[in-house]
Amino acid sequence: ALDVSIQAQILNLFMDLRERLNLTYLFISHDLGVVEHISDRVAIMYLGRFVEEAPAEEIFARANHPYTQALLAEVPRIETTKRGFAAIKGELPSPLSPPSGCHFHPRCPHAMPRCRTEAPRLKAVAAGHK
Numbered sequence: 001a002l003d004v005s006i007q008a009q010i011l012n013l014f015m016d017l018r019e020r021l022n023l024t025y026l027f028i029s030h031d032l033g034v035v036e037h038i039s040d041r042v043a044i045m046y047l048g049r050f051v052e053e054a055p056a057e058e059i060f061a062r063a064n065h066p067y068t069q070a071l072l073a074e075v076p077r078i079e080t081t082k083r084g085f086a087a088i089k090g091e092l093p094s095p096l097s098p099p100s101g102c103h104f105h106p107r108c109p110h111a112m113p114r115c116r117t118e119a120p121r122l123k124a125v126a127a128g129h130k
Contacts, residue, residue: 011038032075036060044068047095047103050122054129064125067104 002010015038017023029035035042036056043053044067052065063069070088090107093099099106105115122130 007034014038032071036075044071047093047098049103049119051104052130053122054126058126058129062126062129064129065104066108066110 011034014025014027018025025038027035027038039056041054042056042059044051044059044065046067052059052063052068059068060072063072067088070086073086088107089109093103093106099116100119101117102108102111102115102120105111108115124130
């Protein structure tokens with residue numbers, strides 16, 4: 001964890017170098033506020049599987065997967081009054097022994113019987129949004 005001013009300087013340096021040198025970064029973070037600020041595209045993973053991928057603006061405006069929606073619901077926003085933390089219901093499965101099918105199904109409010117047996121593939125829900 002960096003001091004906020006140091007973190008901002010480093011992120012600004014990354015963004016400046018990206019523009020000047022036409023670089024691509026793979027930026028891995030749990031800080032979705034920073035991810036939203038620095039990223040062109042975002043991929044969300046749950047227990048080692050990609051559950052959603054899209055341009056950053058699209059993910060933050062129209063998240064499709066329930067896990068992505070739950071993550072984004074907890075990102076602090078200036079324009080909203082923050083209510084208490086709303087943890088995702090259910091017990092977090094072990095990454096060493098994830099559940100069959102969709103790894104998120106034990107905690108998903110939209111789980112169907114097939115979610116227990118079938119691992120979903122990413123499919124297009126909008127242009128560039130899987």
